[in-house]
Amino acid sequence: MKNQEIARIFNEIADRLEIKGENLFRIRAYRRAALNVEGLPKNIEDVPEKELVKVPGIGRDLAGKIHEYLTSGKIQAYEELKNEMPKELLTLLSVPSLGPKTAKLLYDTLHVESLDELERLASEHKLAGLPGIKEKTEENILKGLATLKRGKERRPLGRVLPLAEDILGYLRKHAPVNNIDIAGSLRRRKDTIKDIDLLATSDRPAEAMKVFTRHPEVKEILAQGPTKSSIIINADLQVDLRVVPRESYGAALVYFTGSKAHNIRLREMAIRMGMKINEYGISRESDNRKLGGEREDDIYRILGLSYIPPELREDLGEIEAAAEGDLPHLVMPGDLKGDLHVHSKWSDGGNTFEQLVEAARELGYSYIAITDHSRGLAVAHGLTVERLMEQKREIQALNKKLRGFRILHGTEMDIRSDGRLDFPDSALRELDIVVASLHSGFRQSVQQLTYRMVSAMKNPYVSIVAHPTGRLIGERDAYELDMDEIFRVAGETGTALEINASPFRLDLNDISVRRAKEMGVAIVISTDTHATDQFGLMDYGVSVARRGWLEKKDILNTLPTDLLLKKLKPQSRRQAPAQSHR
DNA sequence: GCCGTTTTCGGCCCGACTGTTTTCAGTCG
Numbered sequence: 001m002k003n004q005e006i007a008r009i010f011n012e013i014a015d016r017l018e019i020k021g022e023n024l025f026r027i028r029a030y031r032r033a034a035l036n037v038e039g040l041p042k043n044i045e046d047v048p049e050k051e052l053v054k055v056p057g058i059g060r061d062l063a064g065k066i067h068e069y070l071t072s073g074k075i076q077a078y079e080e081l082k083n084e085m086p087k088e089l090l091t092l093l094s095v096p097s098l099g100p101k102t103a104k105l106l107y108d109t110l111h112v113e114s115l116d117e118l119e120r121l122a123s124e125h126k127l128a129g130l131p132g133i134k135e136k137t138e139e140n141i142l143k144g145l146a147t148l149k150r151g152k153e154r155r156p157l158g159r160v161l162p163l164a165e166d167i168l169g170y171l172r173k174h175a176p177v178n179n180i181d182i183a184g185s186l187r188r189r190k191d192t193i194k195d196i197d198l199l200a201t202s203d204r205p206a207e208a209m210k211v212f213t214r215h216p217e218v219k220e221i222l223a224q225g226p227t228k229s230s231i232i233i234n235a236d237l238q239v240d241l242r243v244v245p246r247e248s249y250g251a252a253l254v255y256f257t258g259s260k261a262h263n264i265r266l267r268e269m270a271i272r273m274g275m276k277i278n279e280y281g282i283s284r285e286s287d288n289r290k291l292g293g294e295r296e297d298d299i300y301r302i303l304g305l306s307y308i309p310p311e312l313r314e315d316l317g318e319i320e321a322a323a324e325g326d327l328p329h330l331v332m333p334g335d336l337k338g339d340l341h342v343h344s345k346w347s348d349g350g351n352t353f354e355q356l357v358e359a360a361r362e363l364g365y366s367y368i369a370i371t372d373h374s375r376g377l378a379v380a381h382g383l384t385v386e387r388l389m390e391q392k393r394e395i396q397a398l399n400k401k402l403r404g405f406r407i408l409h410g411t412e413m414d415i416r417s418d419g420r421l422d423f424p425d426s427a428l429r430e431l432d433i434v435v436a437s438l439h440s441g442f443r444q445s446v447q448q449l450t451y452r453m454v455s456a457m458k459n460p461y462v463s464i465v466a467h468p469t470g471r472l473i474g475e476r477d478a479y480e481l482d483m484d485e486i487f488r489v490a491g492e493t494g495t496a497l498e499i500n501a502s503p504f505r506l507d508l509n510d511i512s513v514r515r516a517k518e519m520g521v522a523i524v525i526s527t528d529t530h531a532t533d534q535f536g537l538m539d540y541g542v543s544v545a546r547r548g549w550l551e552k553k554d555i556l557n558t559l560p561t562d563l564l565l566k567k568l569k570p571q572s573r574r575q576a577p578a579q580s581h582r
Numbered sequence: 583g584c585c586g587t588t589t590t591c592g593g594c595c596c597g598a599c600t601g602t603t604t605t606c607a608g609t610c611g
């Protein structure tokens with residue numbers, strides 16, 4: 001998949017141009033193009049050269065550069081840029097408070113090109129005296145370096161959201177705020193989060209800020225003004241609070257929810273229509289008359305757009321769709337009728353069937369699939385065929401006692417490193433549902449890994465592939481897979497792909513989900529629950545689905561039990577299986 | 583470098599805060 005490679009190159013070109021002090025709009029053009037190429041729901045290699053200019057933010061020049069890269073593997077202009085300054089210099093931009101101007105200044109005057117050098121010079125006070133730099137700036141650079149070292153990586157959504165909700169609760173209780181909400185990428189439910197943005201209205205903003213900066217978890221106050229303050233909490237996470245007048249709350253929510261690219265598009269639209277948008281509202285340019293801004297919907301309505309849910313606000317086609325009235329009706333948490341990936345005490349889960357059923361019923365589900373590990377996964381007490389059949393009898397007996405609820409009997413079957421499956425077809429035939437997944441050989445070649453997945457999907461009994469790319473956020477990258485081939489075979493064989501809702505997986509991710517939908521692949525959202533309290537993770541999976549533009553109808557486990565079983569492969573269980581695949 | 587209901591030139595989102603500044607530049611979101 002070249003989309004990411006091209007996006008990375010465009011971003012690096014933007015970084016380099018920024019340090020060179022090039023035209024800011026040219027730089028922005030590269031960044032916007034990078035975003036759009038990365039978020040493109042298609043493999044860029046499949047886009048004909050002439051169609052490239054139809055991608056938003058791609059004009060004749062960038063289309064040429066993309067074509068050049070796809071055909072020759074290089075971009076001449078990029079190669080030339082690379083010769084102008086060392087790559088390490090770009091790492092300076094990752095230091096908070098240090099931007100392109102300072103990076104250029106440091107490089108030009110002191111030839112600083114690495115973080116180590118920067119740290120040495122700053123701590124020896126060799127920077128003070130340069131134009132615009134004094135002691136305080138040195139201090140801030142050292143602080144920024146420390147922040148960077150602590151690992152200011154983006155954190156998994158599932159780690160950050162609970163922290164944000166705690167702070168929100170605290171402020172609701174102790175600060176004089178009227179409205180208060182989470183904004184930023186957290187509200188858009190991105191899978192990783194850099195900081196927490198909060199937005200509030202208050203009759204006593206100064207006091208609200210005081211309460212905020214005295215939160216018991218505050219480690220450091222970065223900035224404190226009458227309308228905006230920033231703190232670092234003990235979890236080493238930045239939290240910003242912004243206070244706006246009540247009549248501006250909606251406009252400010254749009255503004256601080258972002259994304260930046262989405263906002264820029266909205267503003268450009270407004271300008272074309274003779275209006276202006278800022279965080280205080282939307283107004284007419286000619287006489288400055290304010291047209292709206294108290295409610296978020298005002299902004300979209302006045303621009304002639306339908307309301308765009310936060311998860312879609314990435315400038316990846318949602319504005320065009322909203323203008324056409326073509327936005328998807330995104331799936332909602334309440335649409336899910338059951339969970340199709342659940343572990344019990346029989347393998348590495350913590351609960352009995354009865355406990356799992358009780359917890360699932362409390363969520364309003366009408367089914368769960370018990371999918372304990374297969375024998376190959378000995379560390380997780382994988383089941384042998386005999387145990388699997390014993391489990392089947394127990395589930396059948398329990399199902400007879402249940403009213404309005406059904407346990408589906410399944411397995412999370414290991415796909416072995418040579419592509420063979422861990423259970424024979426004669427065993428799989430006995431199950432309601434077969435979830436297949438990889439647990440080993442992650443470093444194999446793209447061809448071998450793809451072959452294993454494809455082999456599994458071609459088996460007539462394999463209904464779902466779980467956590468298809470194997471990524472663990474912040475710990476392990478996705479396997480090297482030919483995703484287009486995976487999607488193609490999934491569509492062809494009617495195998496569903498899973499959005500694993502564990503916040504450390506969220507796999508498939510948003511971009512893949514959207515691609516999968518384009519290619520006609522059915523999706524399920526499952527929690528991979530190992531203990532009853534993990535059923536609640538489903539909402540994270542729903543967030544991914546929403547960011548991937550999925551509607552209720554795109555997701556199999558929004559169906560009632562009978563329809564689900566009809567849609568799941570194999571569609572007719574009584575038919576004799578085709579020649580089994582090994 | 584992109585883009586067009588001001589369309590092939592001349593615009594391009596906008597404001598808060600900080601630190602360095604006598605009025606503003608840099609960074610951030």
